[in-house]
C-alpha cells in the first residue's frame with residue numbers, strides 16, 4: 531500500500547492523470563478492467579490508456595475507470611479528487627467546502643459538489659447490523675443551536691430535524707434522519723439495523739416501548755434520575771450525539787434537511803472507521819468511490835438552499 535505523509539506527498543505522487551487512473555484501476559479492479567456493460571474482463575487499452583474498449587464482440591463498448599464512480603462525468607481532474615479524498619479522510623472532524631476549496635485551489639462551489647459526492651460514496655449501502663448490546667436514542671439538529679451565531683431569534687424544536695440513532699456499546703453507530711420520532715418510525719429503524727438477539731438499551735421514552743417488546747429491553751428511567759441500571763447506560767449514544775453536533779455546528783452554519791442524512795453518514799463513517807489510520811482510510815475510500823450522485827439530484831427541490839453557496843460559510847479552525 532502506498533503511504534502518504536501529507537497532502538503534498540500525495541499530490542506529488544499523483545501529479546498526472548494517468549498515474550491516478552492506473553492507481554484507480556488497481557484499487558477498483560485489481561488491475562484487470564471489468565466492462566460495466568457486459569461484465570467481460572477482457573479489454574483493449576485505447577486513447578493511450580485513458581480508456582478501455584470491451585473485447586467482447588457483442589459489446590465493444592468504451593469506458594473509463596471512473597465510470598460509475600463519483601468522478602464520472604465531471605471535468606474535475608482525478609488528482610483533485612484524490613486530494614479531496616485525502617483531506618476528507620484525514621480531517622477528524624470533517625472539512626467545510628470553503629476550506630477544501632482553499633486547500634485545493636478550486637472554487638467553493640466545486641468543493642461543495644465534490645464533498646457531497648464523496649459523502650454519497652461513504653454511505654453504508656449494504657446496511658450494518660448492530661449486535662450484542664445496542665443503545666438507541668434520538669436527537670434534534672439545527673434550529674437554535676446551529677443558528678445561534680447567525681441570529682438571535684428564538685427557535686423552537688419545530689425548526690430542528692430529528693435524527694434517530696443506535697450504537698453498539700463500544701462499537702459502531704447508525705443514524706437516520708426521520709420526519710418524526712414516532713413509535714412507527716423508531717420501530718422500523720431499529721428493526722432494520724439491530725440484531726434480534728441484541729440487548730436493546732433506551733431511556734424511558736414511549737417511542738421505544740413497542741419495539742422494545744421484540745428485544746431484551748433495558749429501560750433506563752432518566753426522568754426518575756436513573757442513569758445506569760445493572761451496568762447498562764445510554765452514555766454511548768449520548769456521547770455520539772455530542773460528537774455529531776460539535777462536528778456539524780463547528781463546520782456548517784446551516785444544514786438543510788435534504789442534506790443532513792449525508793452529513794450524518796459522513797460522521798458515522800468517520801466514527802466507525804476511527805481505528806483505521808488516515809493513510810489506509812484514504813485508500814479504502816478511493817476503493818469505494820462508486821456512489822453515483824448527479825448535480826441534478828444534489829440540487830433537487832427538496833434540498834433547501836441547495837445552490838451550493840449558503841450551506842456552509844464558516845471555516846473550520848483546523
Ligand SMILES: [Zn+2]
Pocket residue numbers: 565566567568569570584585586589590591
Ligand atoms: Zn462489454
